[in-house]
Each structure stands twice: as structure tokens, then as C-alpha cells.
Amino acid sequence: MRVLFATSEVAPLIKTGGLADVSAALPAALHGMGVDVRVLLPGYPQVLKVLPHLQVAAKIPTQFSFPATRLLTGLLPNGVPLLVIECAELYERGGGAYQDEQGLDWPDNALRFGLLSKIAALLSCTDSPLDWKPEIVHCNDWQTGLTPAYLHFSEGAVPCVMTVHNLAFQGVFPPQMVAELGLPIECFQPDGVEFYNNLSFMKAGLYYADHITTVSPSYANEIQTDALGFGLQGLLANRREVLTGILNGIDTTEWNPATDPNLANPYNLTDISGxxxxxxxxxxxxxxxxxxxxxxxxxxxxxxxxxxxxxxxxxxxxxxxxxxxxxxxxxxxxxxxxxxxxxxxxxxxxxxxxxxxxxxxxxxxxxxxxxxxxxxxxxxxxxxxxxxxxxxxxxxxxxxxxxxxxxxxxxxxxxxxxxxxxxxxxxxxxxxxxxxxxxxxxxxxxxxxxxxxxxxxxVKNFGWGQSATAYHDIYTHLMRR
Missing domain, CATH: 3.40.50.2000 (Glycogen Phosphorylase B;)
Known part of the structure; x- marks a missing residue:
């Protein structure tokens, strides 16, 4: 099984929250199950500095408002294959993944993560510049939310899974960005990417994805309510048949009190005295x-x-x-x-x-x-x-x-x-x-x-084994369908 895992952050290279931990651990768990999974990530300075020996896999010319880019290949520290989007104009700058040094959102975030979504879709359809083509593309949060929309209007597109890590962040931008990002104008409607007369990356993902997952069963129910649906509860309720809550796991190697190098004294279940x-x-x-x-x-x-x-x-x-x-x-x-x-x-x-x-x-x-x-x-x-x-x-x-x-x-x-x-x-x-x-x-x-x-x-088991199996089952179902 070949899976492209598109994300805006991966620990330990670039991290602002739990998405980075999941983007490292879930692909690693899938990789351990024999899945040919490759992680797609923007080429932030933090990434290029830590991984200086990346190899050029493809050159992607200018499209719409997107600059020309190069696609680099390498390995994550955990051994999972990595694809990095090298685009100095959009990614190589100070500050963090989403904000500048003053904590303000980058004004061109629509382009920055539109490019991430566009390349994830490009690699998952007929026009891919790579010999390797996934059978499933797995998107994460609003930063990759346009991927399912691009795939919907592409030839030879593979099925797409969209995971909601936090529905409160939706990637909402002015309507003129629809044309700048190369989306067909017919998708800018309530049955599409339009959200209160703006473009919503998150809504695009939820509307066009073949399957939606959230990171816990209870949250899957909560986001269908007015209290925690953030305006998307109706869409999610309508798509409840393809909505699954899968509890995240944790990296039980990094988080192990028996071997943790950050502790003054290791301890374990049988001897907690430390x-x-x-x-x-x-x-x-x-x-x-x-x-x-x-x-x-x-x-x-x-x-x-x-x-x-x-x-x-x-x-x-x-x-x-x-x-x-x-x-x-x-x-x-x-x-x-x-x-x-x-x-x-x-x-x-x-x-x-x-x-x-x-x-x-x-x-x-x-x-x-x-x-x-x-x-x-x-x-x-x-x-x-x-x-x-x-x-x-x-x-x-x-x-x-x-x-x-x-x-x-x-x-x-x-x-x-x-x-x-x-x-x-x-x-x-x-x-x-x-x-x-x-x-x-x-x-x-x-x-x-x-x-x-x-x-x-x-004594509780919070490892990724059971959750990774649940994702694998969803991938298998989509491929058979």
C-alpha cells in the first residue's frame, strides 16, 4: 500500500502542537506495518538546516500564483521517507510555520499552504512528476485542506482522507484567492469551498474528501454540534457516514519513564520508587x-x-x-x-x-x-x-x-x-x-x-498500534471501493 501523508509540521523538525507529534508517529507506525508511506512537508529553514543532504526528485514550474518549486527527498529521523517542498519565496523565512517573529499570521498563508495542498494533489493524480504514485493521500487540518478540492477536479486522482486535528482553525481567506490558487470558480458555492462569502481551506477538505477522521471518538460527535462545530456542524452531520473518530496514540519510546534521558531517575510499573x-x-x-x-x-x-x-x-x-x-x-x-x-x-x-x-x-x-x-x-x-x-x-x-x-x-x-x-x-x-x-x-x-x-x-496502552490499524482499514476500504 502506497500512502502520501501531507502535513504542515512534523516533530522534531518543526512543531507548534500535537499535529507535529501525530505526523511523526502515525507514519512511523504505518511504515512499521509495511505501508509505503511518504510524508510531504514544506521546506522551512528548520527542516532544510537539519536535513542538509536532501536530493532533488523533481522540478515543478510556476502555476497560477505559485512560484516554481523543487521537490526534495530524504528521510525523517525516524526513518520514514520524506518529500520536502523547496520554495524559498514562500517558506524560507524567520519566525515559525504560520506566524512571523511578532506572532502575526503570515499574510501569504493562503499561497503557502495552497502550494502544499496543490503539490499533494499533483503527486496523487495522472500529472505527477514522480514515478512513485500513492494509492491514498492523507491530509491533515486546514493547511492541506485544498488537496481534496484539487483532486476532485484532476484526472486519475486517488482517494483522499482528511483528518481534523482542531476544527477551531479553518484557514479562511478572501474570495479572490479562489482564482489565485487555481481553483475552478464553480467550487465557490455553499456546496464547495465557500464559507460565509470567503474561501475556507477546512471546509474544502471536509466537503471533497472521500473520508473524514478526527482524533478521538468523542470529538467526532462534538464537532457535529453547534457548540463545537464552528459553523461546519451541518456539513459534518451530513457526512457522518464517512466520519470516523480514531484516538491518537503517543510515541511510547520517547515517552517512557524507564528510559527517558530527561529524568533524574528512571522508574517503571514494577518499581515506581524513582x-x-x-x-x-x-x-x-x-x-x-x-x-x-x-x-x-x-x-x-x-x-x-x-x-x-x-x-x-x-x-x-x-x-x-x-x-x-x-x-x-x-x-x-x-x-x-x-x-x-x-x-x-x-x-x-x-x-x-x-x-x-x-x-x-x-x-x-x-x-x-x-x-x-x-x-x-x-x-x-x-x-x-x-x-x-x-x-x-x-x-x-x-x-x-x-x-x-x-x-x-x-x-x-x-x-x-x-x-x-x-x-x-x-x-x-x-x-x-x-x-x-x-x-x-x-x-x-x-x-x-x-x-x-x-x-x-x-498499565494502559496508548501506543499507535490500534490506531494505525484503524487508519489502514480505512485506506483499504477506500482502495477497494
Missing amino acids: KSANKRELQKRMGLHIDPDLPLFGLVSRFTPQKGVDLVLEIAPQLIALPAQLVLLGSGDVEMQRTALELAHHYSGQISAYVGFDEALSHLIEAGADIFLMPSRFEPCGLNQMYSQRYGTPPVVHATGGLIDTVLDCNATSLEQGVASGFVFHHMDTPSLLATARRAAITYHDKKIWRALQHNCM
Whole structure:
């Protein structure tokens, strides 16, 4: 089976969120199953710098408003074949994948990701410049959303799968971009790419794809509702027969407390004693009082309203009064960053905050914290709640999306059944979050129950095997059809 996996980011080359982790892990899992999968990625400076020995596979001339490009081949660090779109005019610049150094969206993002979509489609139809042609093209989020639309109007197009990682980001641009991107004008209508008189990359993907997937079963249902459909709930409900929720997995090699090089002391399911050394190291590194008995809450997140970080900051003084400690890692909303740093200054030794991204520190927080906070307002899948369970750090989560699919609330029944793995609250407000955090802190002091809870967390399998098989089944179904 030959699969082209088109994405705008892949860890560890370029990463802004969970999409990058999925774009590394899922192709690797498929590759391990014998699938001939190749990842298509824009040639950002971060990619070209890390992979300097890429080979030229094809030259693609100017089309419509797209500059001429070269297609380069190489391998991802995990050994999966990689195709890189080399286009200095659109990709080789400072800043990040989607924004400049000031955090503003690149004004030409429609062209930048229109090109990614266009080349994904080109490689998947009769006019491909490569000898290798996929039997399936798998697109991810709005940045590749035009691929199914291009394929719909192309000769010899292969079936297309569209995965929604976060429906809140839709790639909406002015209507004049339809012609500039080389799309036929007849597609600019409600039954097409038009979205409130604009062009929507996400809608294009959802309308024209042969199959749609989301990153958890609960999220597949939620995006068909007014609350989380972001204006596309009607389209998704109409296409529910080809909509499947498949829970993301995690990289169980990178996230393994027994072998993690970022930890002060490794530990595993049979001997969890090393976790206390990581807690001590985390307290020391983050300037917290060294206290093995206080429950330590950890948070690793983008600082955005979606992630519920504002609620955590609001209850922080009450949280440490339980008593407890709190460590925060992340960046995003400027006001939230400022508040986090002010709290850390005012409650020195009890609250600590690191504004920015530090991969090693994120691993240490997962291992060194006693309880992980993830109170997202909505969460398509989420990975950190899976990381925390694998590291024996029960999470506190809001009952939404992938969080409710992966965390079972700790209560008398779930403990008796041996399935409790965290603490779940259902009302998205500070009293509910604080009450659930308090319940977690109280449970922490019952060492017998806490050890059972940690065991339930660590014994769970969050690997990619089952999810990769589900994708393989969808590919097979589309090819047979």
C-alpha cells in the first residue's frame, strides 16, 4: 500500500502542537506495518538546516500564483521517507510555520499552504512528476485542506482522507484567492469551498474528501454540534457516514519513564520508587520548597483560553492553600504569561512558572509532578493526559473530547474495577476545577489508593498500534471501493 501523508509540521523538525507529534508517529507506525508511506512537508529553514543532504526528485514550474518549486527527498529521523517542498519565496523565512517573529499570521498563508495542498494533489493524480504514485493521500487540518478540492477536479486522482486535528482553525481567506490558487470558480458555492462569502481551506477538505477522521471518538460527535462545530456542524452531520473518530496514540519510546534521558531517575510499573527523585529534582530546578509530602500539580500547555489555563491561574492561590505546589510551563496569551510570572514571584517556593518551551522540562514535569492539570474547554484528542498517565501522574481533566475518552474518573466503582486513572469534572468553571483538584489532593494522601491509581494509569496502552490499524482499514476500504 502506497500512502502520501501531507502535513504542515512534523516533530522534531518543526512543531507548534500535537499535529507535529501525530505526523511523526502515525507514519512511523504505518511504515512499521509495511505501508509505503511518504510524508510531504514544506521546506522551512528548520527542516532544510537539519536535513542538509536532501536530493532533488523533481522540478515543478510556476502555476497560477505559485512560484516554481523543487521537490526534495530524504528521510525523517525516524526513518520514514520524506518529500520536502523547496520554495524559498514562500517558506524560507524567520519566525515559525504560520506566524512571523511578532506572532502575526503570515499574510501569504493562503499561497503557502495552497502550494502544499496543490503539490499533494499533483503527486496523487495522472500529472505527477514522480514515478512513485500513492494509492491514498492523507491530509491533515486546514493547511492541506485544498488537496481534496484539487483532486476532485484532476484526472486519475486517488482517494483522499482528511483528518481534523482542531476544527477551531479553518484557514479562511478572501474570495479572490479562489482564482489565485487555481481553483475552478464553480467550487465557490455553499456546496464547495465557500464559507460565509470567503474561501475556507477546512471546509474544502471536509466537503471533497472521500473520508473524514478526527482524533478521538468523542470529538467526532462534538464537532457535529453547534457548540463545537464552528459553523461546519451541518456539513459534518451530513457526512457522518464517512466520519470516523480514531484516538491518537503517543510515541511510547520517547515517552517512557524507564528510559527517558530527561529524568533524574528512571522508574517503571514494577518499581515506581524513582518518581520521588524526579519530584525532588523538579522542585529544586523550579525553585520550589523541597517537600516530598505536598502534592505537586503540574501543567504543560499552550497558554490559551481553549486550554483552560485562565482557570488554573485564577484558582492558583486557593490551590496552593490546600496545601499544594504548582509548576507551569508554556507560552501563548501575553496576559496569561504575565499572570503566571506574577504568581510565581508572589508565591515564591509554592508556585513556579517557565514561559517558553522546554522539551526536557516538559518530560521532567510529567515525571516529577504528582497530579497533572489539563482543564481544556475543548480538546480534540490531547496528548499530555496520555503522557501523564504513562508516567504515573494522574490527570485532572474536563469532560470533553479525547480527555473523556482516555481518562476514567477516580471513584469507588472505578477503583474497585481497577480502571480509575484520573479526576474528571463536568462544569467548565473555577469552582468545579478547584473542587476536583482538592479531591485529587485528598486522594494523594491515601497512599494505598494512590498507588492503585498510578498502577491503573501506567498499565494502559496508548501506543499507535490500534490506531494505525484503524487508519489502514480505512485506506483499504477506500482502495477497494
